[in-house]
Amino acid sequence: MEKKIKVGITHGDINGVGYEVILKTFADERITELCTPIIYGSLKIATYHQKALELPTVSFKIIRSSAEAFDGKVNLLNCVDGDVKVDFSQSTPESGKASLQSLEKAVSDMKAGTIDALLTAPINKHAIRSDTFRFPGHTEYLESHFSHGGNTRSLMILVHDSLRVALVTGHIPLSKVASQLTKQLITDKLLVFNASLKQDFCIVRPQIAVLSLNPHAGDNGLLGTEESELIAPAIHDAEKQGVMVFGPYASDGFFGSEAYRKFDGVLAMYHDQGLIPFKTLAMEDGVNYTAGLSVVRTSPAHGTAYDIAGQNIASEASFRRALYTLLDIHRSRIRYKKMTSSPLQKHYVDRGGDNVKLDLTKEDDLND
Secondary structure, three states, rough: OOEEEEEEEEEOOOOOHHHHHHHHHHHHHHHHHHHEEEEEOOOOHHHHHHOOOOOOOEEEEOOOOOHHHOOOOOOEEOOOOOOOOOOOOOOOHHHHHHHHHHHHHHHHHHHHOOOEEEEOOOOOOOOOEEEOOOOOOHHHHHHHEEEEEEEEOOOOEEOOOOOEEEEOOOOOOOHHHHHHHHHHHHHHHHHHHHHHHHHHHOOOOEEEEEEOOOHHOOOOOOOOOOOHHHHHHHHHHHHHOOOOOEEEHHHHHHHHOOOHHHOOOOOOOOOOHHHHHHHHHHOOOOOEEEEEOOOOEEEEEOOOOHOOOOOOOOOOOOHHHHHHHHHHHHHHHHHHHHHHHHOOOOEEEEOOOOOOEEOOOOOOOOOO
16 A cells, blocks of 8 residues: 655745635545645644634644654644734734744654655745745745755746746846846756656656747847847757757747647746746646755645635635645656666667677666
8 A cells, every 4th residue: 555645734824825725625534535734833723714714624633743643634733832813914923933933843844754745835925034034935945955965956837737837037026037047047947847847747758948038039139138148058058968948939929829838848037927827827726836856845826815815715726736736746756766766778789790789888878
């Protein structure tokens, strides 16, 4: 029997819709047949949300550590002060502190190996800022803890069925995007994207489209030179390293003509260039996935949704899909590791003479 995956779930900002989508998801008892969930938060706060929003009752199994989580139960690990005030739709220092406490405990358990994967409810980036959290968001914080050897860059990928949109730059002002772009950065992101599509999404030979930075892909330098000086050279470098990559394409025509359907992944240059079309197409049940880490982490594609918090109208579809995606990726990584752990040596045949000779002394440098 396959061992159930232990999923650590952070409650996010307690004044947003985090607990609402968590409670709505786990009101379906069949979810615990797929995994062993562990919510990092507070029973008192969870109960407050449950009663205030008149949500179906979720029966929690209170545990003292993730190591003692029970299969078939919705486990809850109290790691946050239950007396903190819930103030729906408000960004408060207390809500930020509670979200950080949940995240820090889950990350600690992930490092200790007592949970297998991480699902994060949305945080408020302003409220969570502190002396120990000086990051633009989850992605950068998790990169500081789980990057491979401290060298591999993380990559934000927005996922919905066969649509996967990744970002070269993330949570930075638009005015700084052009200055942050380099040929090496774009190449690095393409390599991480390609590796993720293989190991996390089981695509043997991924085809990746790259978007331009400027309108009309720079229009031969009339509207900018980043395409010819940075993006095209990065595409060429990635191709030399075995990546099937195409572009750069002007973003408007690329999405308007539905050209994205022809590719396994799309690499955008900046946050809104990728997220605006993605959320237009898949706002309800899109998933935010952080590739390039040594662990699997997903999140719903929406934010704290303060505008509807406390009204019992938030949809749990994106959170539920984030859980399913996490489970799929975790299993894909295990399969990929098994398949590539002992690759067969390629055989080279000398066909220069009449006699065919088999040379087994050479090894292939590429490990696809």
